[in-house]
Amino acid sequence: MPARLLSLLAAPVIRTCLFGAAALLCGTAQAQTPVWQAAAGAGITQSTGALAQVYATVADANGNAYITGTFNGTARFGTTLVSSAGSNDAFVAKWNGTTNAFDWVLPLGGTGSDRGTALALTGNTLYVAGIFTGTAALGGVQLISAGQEDGFVAKIVDAGSSGNVAWARSAGGSGFDGLTGVAVGTTGVFVTGSFNGTAQLGGLSLSSSGSNDVLVAKLTDAGSTASFTWAQRAGGTGPDLAQAIALSGPNVYVGGYYSSASAEFGGIPLPNSSLSTIDGFVTKLTDTGAAGNFAWAQRVSGPADDLVRALAVRGSTVYAVGNYNSATLSAGPFTLGNNGGFDVLVTKLVDAGGSASFAWAYNAGGPGGESSSSVAVAGSHVFLTGGFTSSTVSFGGTILTNTNTLTDVYLARLTDAGASASFTYALSAGAAGDDYGIGLSIGGPRVYVGGSAGSAAQFGAHTLPPSSTGAPTGFIATFTDAAILSTASTDWANALAVYPNPARHRATVQLPALPTSAVLALTDALGRTLWQHTAPPSAAHSTHTVPLGHLAAGVYYLHVQTGAQSVRRTLAVE
Known part of the structure; x- marks a missing residue:
């Protein structure tokens, strides 16, 4: 694999979270521009040369956050000490948003080098994906690598005071293989990554x-x-890597980057803009149950290296973020300039079924180097995080100032207006060392950012102490965004999915987590109710089957009501 592509792939892994041991809490958020409400260190290293790094975060609606990554030596998570079995072990840990302490930490691995790279959550069930070498113990399950590196995916059940592995599976062959993304939906668990040779x-x-x-x-x-x-x-014939995966109903979206002169996505070719550089991609597969079929593929491209690192999905809208150092970048009909070095990329695609189109694309940056490593969406609000090295960096009308000559954390929000978007605000954090935002998730009205911070990094009025070994400090930082509070009651409508459509014998309605019950009703063109069902409150998404076998072909209407909110979807029956 070319050295440049190796370095680009390693960047979000090497420059992620090293954890220290403190939790700092404070008051309330402002109404429009939030302030950091909490910053918590975790996983302080206890032995010389030891470290703990985090590569992904996910949050639930109750204010709890989960992290995964890697550690070696002995590391502390709150009052719990864990020791690695080999050079590096993977871990999953739960941070309790009520007690502001770790409920549990679960080490995963063996004598080789192991790391968790991605998390997905439904209810009290976690799915973690990652990479391992040699023999790795994941709970009571033992996995053996078939070659240099293999990927793994494991299911972990949160029992409150502990996390328990239910199963684990490996993926790979004799080469360097790994899993870098995981998502869970009503029809299964989906993973993405890369492999070499036969897997x-x-x-x-x-x-x-x-x-x-x-x-x-x-x-x-x-x-x-x-x-x-x-x-x-x-x-294609060159190194091509996936970095992210996201779901909406039966639609599976994958993002990453490729160096092949032409990359094939199920017979759909994407040419590279240059034979010696990297382009980013977003592709869609449709899960039919027993198979996954490519539906379309799109690229972001320019004369230099351009990468897609993370995805978020809301209905048929796909948001992709990454970074690029092309002087000009093309995203469909949109062309972006460059402020110098790598700039942040954020773009929106609209999925039309068998094709997709770019709705808008924006960049942010300064004369130095900026990156975006994670994205999350709530209603029309798009959040992204990463790092910036420029002395000043502009996110729309917000200018952030770097605290040093290295890298600081940023968190930015855009508001999607349909055919355009605008940056609403941006926050920064950091101090004298290198500071990065790498993981991003939304739980209830809270936004969570995880990353790596240097000595005494400042999050507003709150300072994280360094680890006792002098290594950088990891963090989970959070704030409440009033815009999420105002849209939380209606955002369920955007996440509602009905498939297949058109349908024949039955259709599936996927509902997001709901605090109250929802009434589903199917009516004909005259408004007559043909079917009705009450879905109970749920902490996770749920699916409900609509029987259609007794209906004549035609157009029907599915009504879903929760509280005072209601939404209608057209359903065609064949």
């Missing part, structure tokens, strides 16, 4: 076209076990 996923086999290819796979969770249902590859 085994249970009874399924994939072969790469050249160096590393993109991997996308679905697992069926049977409770205490799981099996791979389907697997797909994408790419």
Whole structure:
């Protein structure tokens, strides 16, 4: 693999979270521009040369946050000490948003080098994806790598005071393989990553076209076990890597970057703008149950290196973030300039089923180097985080000032107005060392950012102490955004999905988590109720089947009401 691509792939891993041991809490958020409300360190290293790094975060609606990453030596998470079995072990830890303390930490790994790279959450069930070498113990499950590095995915049940592994599966072959993204939906667990040569996923086999290819796979969770249902590859003769995965109903979206002269996504070619650089991609697969089929692929491209690092989905809208150092970048009909070095990229695509189009694209940056590593969406509000090295960096009308000559954390919010968007605000954090935002999630009205901070990094009025070994300090920082509070009651409508549509014998309605019950009703063109169902409150998304076999072909209307809010979807019956 070319050294440049290796360095770009390693950047979000090497420059992520090293944790120290403190929790700092404070008052209330402002009405419009939030302030940091809490900043918590975790996983302080206890032995010389030891470290703990975090690569992903996810939050629930109750204010709890989960982190995953890697550590070696002995590390402290609150009052809990964990020691690695090898050079590096993976871990998953739960931060309690009520007590502001860690409820539990679960080490995962063996004598080799292991790391968790991604998390997904539904109810009290976590799914973690990552990379391991040699033999790794994940709870009571032992995995053995088939080659240099393999990917893993595991299910962890949060029991309150502990996290328990229910099952774990590996993916890979004799080369360097890994999983870098995981998402969970009503039809299964989906993972993405890359592989080299031939990779085994249970009874399924994939072969790469050249160096590393993109991997996308679905697992069926049977409770205490799981099996791979389907697997797909994408790419060309060069190194091609996936970084992110997101779901909306049966639609599976994957983002990453490729260096092949032309990368194939299920017969859909994406040419590279240059034979010696990297372009970013976003692609969609449709999960039919037993198979996953590519529907479309889009690229962001220019004469230099351009990357997609993270995705977020709301209905048929896909948000992609990354960074680029091309002098000009093309995203469909939109062309972006460059402020110098790498600039932040944020763009919106609209999925039309068999195709997609760019709705808008924006950049942010200064004369130095900026990156975006994670994105989350709540209603029309899009949040992104990363790091910036410029002395000043502009996010719309907000100018952030770097505290040093290295890297500071930023958190920015855009408001999506449909055909355009605008930056609403931006926050920064940091001190004398290198500081990065790497993980981002939304739980209730709270925004959570995880990352790596240097000595005595400041989050507004709050300062994180360094670790006792002098290593950088990891953090989870949070604030409440009033805009999320105002849209939380209606955002469920944007997350509601009905599929397939058109349908024949039955249709599935996917509802997001709801604090109160919802009434579903199917009516005809005359307004007559043909079917009705009450969905109970749920802490996670739920699915409900609408029987259609007794209906004549035609157009019907599905009504969903929760509290005073209601939404209608048109449903075609064949």
